[in-house]
Amino acid sequence: MEHLPLILAPMAGFTDAPFRLLCRRLGADRTVTEMVSAQAMVYKDRKTAALAKIPEGDDHCTIQLFGHDPVVMGEAAAMLALGDYVGASYAHPPMAIDINMGCPVRKIVTAGDGSALMQNPALCGQIVAAVVRAVRIPVTVKIRAGWDKEHINAEAVAAACVENGAAQIAVHGRTRSQMYAPSSDNGVIRSVRHALPTDVPVIGNGDIRSGADVLAMVEETGCNGIMIGREALGNPWIFAAARAALAGISFAPPTEEEVLRTAMELVTAIVQDKGEEAGVRESRGRAAHFIRGMRGSARMREGLNRALTLSQVQEILQF
Numbered sequence: 161m162e163h164l165p166l167i168l169a170p171m172a173g174f175t176d177a178p179f180r181l182l183c184r185r186l187g188a189d190r191t192v193t194e195m196v197s198a199q200a201m202v203y204k205d206r207k208t209a210a211l212a213k214i215p216e217g218d219d220h221c222t223i224q225l226f227g228h229d230p231v232v233m234g235e236a237a238a239m240l241a242l243g244d245y246v247g248a249s250y251a252h253p254p255m256a257i258d259i260n261m262g263c264p265v266r267k268i269v270t271a272g273d274g275s276a277l278m279q280n281p282a283l284c285g286q287i288v289a290a291v292v293r294a295v296r297i298p299v300t301v302k303i304r305a306g307w308d309k310e311h312i313n314a315e316a317v318a319a320a321c322v323e324n325g326a327a328q329i330a331v332h333g334r335t336r337s338q339m340y341a342p343s344s345d346n347g348v349i350r351s352v353r354h355a356l357p358t359d360v361p362v363i364g365n366g367d368i369r370s371g372a373d374v375l376a377m378v379e380e381t382g383c384n385g386i387m388i389g390r391e392a393l394g395n396p397w398i399f400a401a402a403r404a405a406l407a408g409i410s411f412a413p414p415t416e417e418e419v420l421r422t423a424m425e426l427v428t429a430i431v432q433d434k435g436e437e438a439g440v441r442e443s444r445g446r447a448a449h450f451i452r453g454m455r456g457s458a459r460m461r462e463g464l465n466r467a468l469t470l471s472q473v474q475e476i477l478q479f
């Protein structure tokens with residue numbers, strides 16, 4: 161079987177540099193940053209620039225942009241692709257610029273961004289064309305099934321993007337109005353795969369929680385790669401499990417000790433990046449994903465919520 165890339169999905173608030181690096185180390189072939197506002201990039205907002213930083217080792221990282229104005233998107237993409245902005249920090253150049261056409265969050269869609277774009281395939285095409293003109297690296301797109309069940313138009317949007325130069329389409333098999341439930345529809349991913357030229361990779365996304373889910377996704381959709389989001393948040397070993405399933409070999413899950421050690425490594429890296437106060441505060445929600453289901457996890461969570469220093473977190477996450 162061809163080598164199917166396993167990709168960490170972009171997740172705002174989670175796929176920061178420390179987490180991407182961790183997933184890459186544990187088997188993700190590629191990573192995607194948190195979504196970066198094109199408008200804020202063009203306004204030279206430094207906090208936004210920090211979202212796009214690429215650390216040593218995160219060597220197959222795509223930067224995701226959101227916005228709706230083709231001119232602004234093109235300008236922001238050029239700045240990001242070249243690292244031509246104050247605060248740029250790339251140990252590796254970005255491998256691609258991805259355009260967010262899937263985010264369902266109200267604040268984003270009311271601004272006309274994210275999945276709101278899918279209501280206007282022609283505009284989707286114009287945005288891709290502007291970004292393709294602005295950069296020399298591949299431009300990829302991430303879409304949903306459509307706006308709602310009356311408007312499932314992933315095929316049309318994907319086609320408009322590809323006609324304008326998109327090099328890859330990732331499809332999350334839910335509509336905007338479904339947000340995150342019920343389950344993702346692999347049928348939509350299959351239709352997009354069938355509709356596009358075979359040399360344009362289609363990446364399947366939605367509800368991958370195990371190696372078996374990966375095999376089913378490939379079987380049911382014919383997709384050329386797999387993107388994994390929520391499962392990775394507390395189980396970055398999912399990439400190794402998925403690779404093992406694709407190779408038809410068994411996978412030994414990590415011990416609790418390894419899980420806790422890895423959570424602590426992540427928290428430490430976040431604190432290094434963001435400072436102790438902000439890092440520890442942010443780490444509460446991050447470490448909680450790792451300890452879910454463990455004996456004593458409720459007590460650990462309570463402790464994490466009270467922790468103010470890295471050493472307090474360390475005491476809680478000790479095996």
Ligand SMILES: Cc1cc2nc3c(=O)[nH]c(=O)nc-3n(C[C@H](O)[C@H](O)[C@H](O)COP(=O)(O)O)c2cc1C
Pocket residue numbers: 169170171172173174194195224260261262263302332365366367368387388389390391
């Ligand atoms: C907390 C969170 C943040 C997300 N942020 C983004 C984002 O910034 N850009 C994007 O394209 N998708 C975003 N998504 C959607 C994921 O990339 C993915 O499409 C979705 O979670 C379905 O995949 P999964 O079932 O493997 O989680 C986000 C999802 C979650 C849960």
